[in-house]
Amino acid sequence: MSAERVLFVFVLIVAAGFFSLNVQRLVQYLRRGRDDHRLDHPARRLWNVLRIGIAQAKILRDPVAGPMHAGIFWGFLVLTAGTVELIVQGIVPGFTYARFLPRPVYLAYSASQDAFAALVLAAVAFAFFRRLVLHPRRLDGDKTHHGDAYFILGMIGGLMVTLLAMFAFDGAANPGALGPEKFVSRPLAALLAGVAPATAASVAHTSWWLHVLLVLFFLNYLPYSKHLHVVTSLFNVFFSNTSGPGQKGVMKAMDLEADVEQFGANDVAQLTWKNLLDGYSCTECGRCTAACPANITGKPLSPRKVVINTRQRLMESVGGLPLVQEHAATAVDERHLLDDYITEDELWACTSCRACVQECPVSIDQLEIINEMRRYLVLSESRFPEELQPAFESMERNGSPWAFSPADRGKWAEGLDIPTMAEAFAAGRRPQVLYWVGCMGSFDDRAKKTTVAFARILKACGIDFAILGQEESCHGDPARRMGNEYLYQMLARNAIETLDRYQVRTIVTACPHCFHQLGNEFPQLGGMYEVIHHSTFIERLLEEGRVPLQTEEGQALTVAYHDSCYLGRYNDVYDAPRETIRRALPIAKLVEPERSRDRGLCCGAGGGRMWMEERTGKRINAERTEELLATGADTIAVACPFCMTMMADSVKSREADARVVDIAEVVADRLAPG
Amino acid sequence: MKIAVCIKRVPDMESRFKIAANGVSIDETGLKFDISDFDAYAVEVALQINEKAGSGETTVICLGPDVVQETIRKALSMGADKGVQLKADSVPADSLAIAKALAAELKDGGYELILFGKHSLDAMTGGAGTMVAELLGLPCLTAASKLEISGSKAVARRELEGAAEMLEFPLPAVVTIDEGIARPRYPSLKGIMAAKKKPLEVKGAQLGEVRVIVEKMELPAERPPGRIIGTGPDAVPELVRLLQTEAKVL
Structure with missing residues (x-):
């Protein structure tokens, strides 16, 4: 065995060993959390992994960042096959899948490596462009780790560059070795026609080393980065209940007779291991916070911050990996997730509208953490807004x-x-x-x-x-x-x-x-x-034609239907209220506000906000009413008495010329007399 | 500081009351009961005094049948340390009898401060506190809206019509508590669980002779419903006639 191979095998063992050690540590930290049974309905969970994880269903809700991320993700899946080949080459020189794959399959594989390397490179370039030039607002705030993001993007870019360089210089060293399936690296190799074959071969070899070392470094950097989601998010999607199995948005019953020191959570040890895994899986994309009605209207709540804080506090409390951790002034054991990281005001600002949960591409349940902490405040400390x-x-x-x-x-x-x-x-x-x-x-x-x-x-x-x-x-x-x-x-x-x-x-x-x-x-x-x-x-x-409706046409209203969170995002009832209006009043024109259906903006009354004063920022119902009135509607239809109050109050306070009606009233108005 | 708070169990005042078949009490079916509001303020005041001092003991005392144990537990769940039920079949209408029973319990308790609500929400006599002070020979201060303890002395504020007075008095003393002094805390589940394990002593109430009794209880007369006698100027003569003959206000 050559010295180089020995060296490579040594590096590989050290890298794999260090990575698995860190994975074990991370799993160990999860055990700090409470038990939570998350292995029921495995088929449904696998389906979630396929749909949300592999097919990137939730990522693609964002038409710009979605395809970009999906490109990188799918590219990684495909290129990982190539990475395995390259690593085996380090141990068995000259190894290639061509040895056992049928030729057409190997050619397709070979082409895919070129294609996805180019695709990922393009996606990374766009990611840099997006962060540096387009500068989406949702990536800011909550002390997000921009540097970490650039470093990771740079590494991914470096991986692609070294991969393509290896292909291209390999081609230059062995003219004719690259077939037409290498449609990216063959033209690149053609550009290098002037390079001496020996030089090209040694550059190709160096590129291989760089690429493989970068892969191993990347792998070992992940546990120290917000990009740990690369490792954890598919598991997180599997264990999550936010898209089923079971009913969405259900709060679990507490055992109130339990002989426990405290009820609810004021620190990570009282959260479940799944809540902690959520922390590992957050890559700070900010989709949750961008959809949060409290955050949009200037309240202190940011669901992303809740998750980042959970991760930071976990790492701090276990003295664990410095997973983008902050250094605190007070002693570790004197600190808690509540108050030292997340304030009461943040928790009480939540309308429980589930928009954050709906948006999270990796099925994090921000709301569960918020609810558990509210439970602590009320049940253990009797601390809540006086209203x-x-x-x-x-x-x-x-x-x-x-x-x-x-x-x-x-x-x-x-x-x-x-x-x-x-x-x-x-x-x-x-x-x-x-x-x-x-x-x-x-x-x-x-x-x-x-x-x-x-x-x-x-x-x-x-x-x-x-x-x-x-x-x-x-x-x-x-x-x-x-x-x-x-x-x-x-x-x-x-x-x-x-x-x-x-x-x-x-x-x-x-x-x-x-x-x-x-x-x-x-x-x-x-x-x-x-x-x-x-x-x-x-x-x-x-x-069923059982409602005796008037035969006259009725009023030609322009109706904007406002989705109730507990009807929509909690129970997926979006069409019934719209269909009710259409059937009862066929000449009505239904218009949709910008945020509608599962993206609908909360009226501001959920999560007990109905009973609390709204002292900070813009009123949520004002934000929503403006949006509904911007459709040109003369009628705002609701299907919830809480939404009714919020919308009616706001319409009244701006003296807008619009009526707020419940869908039942639309139908009752159309009942035939008698 | 050793503080006693005398509390009463009263029905929720939002309820629709009915007179019981005996004609001398309210029908309790379907009614929700809770600690009387002013008494809850008094409990809160006691808890805050002892919390501020960092030590002390708050005992709540309630007179009545076994159902009052629920009311005592409520005060214990807020944070009071122990409870005493002075057991009686019912709470008599005679404030002096109640005061005597309470005084007998309080006399040798070594309390430095005895708190009452300024009056109960149901009977509203406001008598028990002042009578207990008299029976124990202690200074008495009624309807305090603020209470500060410093050593063996206390200063209380009382709201008057258009003014307020600050009064100083030595301890031990009896103080009855007005609203606005402190918002009674909402018991946490932790408090509710802890309350189940706190001591609650049951003793017979030494009421003595009850001389004041309820002879009859009646509901206020129902207001007759409004009537529309017409609209516009045509209705005016009839309105004037009715105001003269029926309402007799003209």
């Missing part, structure tokens, strides 16, 4: 986050001949459908109009339904979103008891928050019901 206390107390005392008398809950139905479950049961009937009205729908004057409109539709279609009336009580979702899991579970169990007493099976509701809570989160506590949002329910009735 929340009356809401908590009212939920506890009155079964509604607002201080209305529970006795008035069914008042909207007076004189409308709508039975309560109690009345129906007393008369020996068992209604097929329960209309869950919700707190907004029961007490808020504007929302009550939607409630009545939907009830009129149900009656006009001859649906056998009832309400709970005074027996309805908040299911606790606002408390859960605000971190008060204790109050939530108390209220939820109480609501389940009521529903089960009437053997309820099917529930309709006009509130997306009730819809999500009853349908998706109640099963955790044993409440199993088929829950249908009124948009879907009305759309089905319309489709």
